[in-house]
Amino acid sequence: MNQMSSMPPSRPPALPALVSFSGDRGEFRRLVTRGALLELITVGFYRFWLATDIRRHLWSHTAIDGDAAEYSGRGKELLIGFLVALAILVPVYLAYFLAGLEAERVKAFASFPLLAFLYLFGQFAIYRARRYRLTRTVWRGVRFWMSGSGWAYAARAVLWGLLMLLTLGLILPWREAALERYKMRHSYYGDLQGSFEGRGWEFFKRGWWLWLLAIPSIVVFPLAPFVYGAFKAVEWRWWLSGIRFGGVRLESKLPHGALIGLYWKVIGWNLLLAAALVAYIGLGMSLLASTSGIPFNEYFKQIALSQSIMASIPGFAVISVGYLAFALALNVVMRIYLLRDMWARVVSSTAIHGIEAAANVAAKGELANALGEGLPTDLTLRDFRVA
Amino acid sequence: MNDAPASDGVAARAVFYFDGTSSRRHAVTIGFADRLEIVEDGETLAVWSYADIRRADGPTGTLRATCLTALPLARLEIRDRAIATDLIARCARLEESARGHRGVGAIVGWSLAAAISIVLVVLYGVPLAADRLAPLVPQALERRLGDVADRQIRALFGGKVATIRRARLPSSSL
Numbered sequence: 001m002n003q004m005s006s007m008p009p010s011r012p013p014a015l016p017a018l019v020s021f022s023g024d025r026g027e028f029r030r031l032v033t034r035g036a037l038l039e040l041i042t043v044g045f046y047r048f049w050l051a052t053d054i055r056r057h058l059w060s061h062t063a064i065d066g067d068a069a070e071y072s073g074r075g076k077e078l079l080i081g082f083l084v085a086l087a088i089l090v091p092v093y094l095a096y097f098l099a100g101l102e103a104e105r106v107k108a109f110a111s112f113p114l115l116a117f118l119y120l121f122g123q124f125a126i127y128r129a130r131r132y133r134l135t136r137t138v139w140r141g142v143r144f145w146m147s148g149s150g151w152a153y154a155a156r157a158v159l160w161g162l163l164m165l166l167t168l169g170l171i172l173p174w175r176e177a178a179l180e181r182y183k184m185r186h187s188y189y190g191d192l193q194g195s196f197e198g199r200g201w202e203f204f205k206r207g208w209w210l211w212l213l214a215i216p217s218i219v220v221f222p223l224a225p226f227v228y229g230a231f232k233a234v235e236w237r238w239w240l241s242g243i244r245f246g247g248v249r250l251e252s253k254l255p256h257g258a259l260i261g262l263y264w265k266v267i268g269w270n271l272l273l274a275a276a277l278v279a280y281i282g283l284g285m286s287l288l289a290s291t292s293g294i295p296f297n298e299y300f301k302q303i304a305l306s307q308s309i310m311a312s313i314p315g316f317a318v319i320s321v322g323y324l325a326f327a328l329a330l331n332v333v334m335r336i337y338l339l340r341d342m343w344a345r346v347v348s349s350t351a352i353h354g355i356e357a358a359a360n361v362a363a364k365g366e367l368a369n370a371l372g373e374g375l376p377t378d379l380t381l382r383d384f385r386v387a
Numbered sequence: 388m389n390d391a392p393a394s395d396g397v398a399a400r401a402v403f404y405f406d407g408t409s410s411r412r413h414a415v416t417i418g419f420a421d422r423l424e425i426v427e428d429g430e431t432l433a434v435w436s437y438a439d440i441r442r443a444d445g446p447t448g449t450l451r452a453t454c455l456t457a458l459p460l461a462r463l464e465i466r467d468r469a470i471a472t473d474l475i476a477r478c479a480r481l482e483e484s485a486r487g488h489r490g491v492g493a494i495v496g497w498s499l500a501a502a503i504s505i506v507l508v509v510l511y512g513v514p515l516a517a518d519r520l521a522p523l524v525p526q527a528l529e530r531r532l533g534d535v536a537d538r539q540i541r542a543l544f545g546g547k548v549a550t551i552r553r554a555r556l557p558s559s560s561l
Binding site for chain 1: 403405406407408409410411412443444445446447449451460461462464491494495497498499501502
């Protein structure tokens, strides 16, 4: 029997290249659990090295057309970026405090310009952080890199932000499209220039009903995770499908409901951990009461009389330990579900067309510093977006 | 030891080389001579000293190696366990660039030192500085600070704050 006859006939357009994620979930869980404990011991300083380890894990287990990516950043670079950002922000706060002495006399709470500046600086930081991560992303021995100006991006983001306020967020699709166009046309893989072809109108058509549901979902709690999960899925799919590098074209088939379960799991863990925290504090307090020799009711009366539970030092210690453990555990849960699992789902929904255009790309581009990474950012996958 | 390259049939699918100047994937064979030879179709692409070879971050089951004297992004990827073991045995300094237990210990130590220094500054440094600086603050500045706080409290609590009677300097003297 001829082996060839069982194969599908070759078609002129090549089959899309697959993107796959092969990371072991247990390994990631150990990584973030150990990282959370080290964060506790190092009063938070370990987060730069933990972020680096997380990215190394996610990048190196993500294979594009059979070849795994590599994250070449270092924790030390993130620490330096943080210190430089601190050196910029502390004088700004001080100068603002002094200027505020005059301004506040004119009108109380005239701190709007400070918030505006922080928003501008935050947008600048987003651009510079993206540039840092992109220049640390290597595939087939060639790095990604970025040109463009962080301030030019920040100015655009602020203007679009004003429009967002005026239109109650309805303009979000066009804002994202415009900002992605700026970011992508300044992104490169070697000498292959990026671009973004997602249209605001496309995003709007797919997501307008979620905008309508946004207000009810704030009031009706169980609706929120559905609406937000669906919104994120629509956004990911639209964003990924708009990415181009030269002749390379990405396409995502992420279903609407793909991420909703992850948000529910985080909520479930949150409730479980909160229940454990309450039980632990209750148990700890009863133990304290029994060892103090004072009858149970009297002990709590004393605490109530002193207005605050904080007045009792052992009680304060019990609550602090419990709360820290709760916060650390919640961090671990969020990193597992909202980083690792979400990454795995988004990545495996993606196909790449025209990958042969990236088969022989010349290396180009310089490394960028980690200044933008210095600002605290929320723990979402958005921070980990690279391409 | 066996100096001959691994058999072509296996190596062609198991060892890849990226030279760091382009994204071209070279299916190569490696030869364990006195230095590591990276060969594609009979042509030697690179020769790496074993002492300069370091591990780069790679997926589970793949040995991804780099070389100190080669281009920074040149990578050799070995996806066959037996070949990887052969190379690891020859590279005594393979793991030197990786962050081991000593690295984590240093991070913990320096973080604790930083935390202790911040606590000491807050406990002793700030009160000391405050004592030294307080007499130097002009009264006009103190009055301004007071005015600002006064306005904020009024704005926060609306009419619920009773007017505090106090002496006011003529504004021209401020």
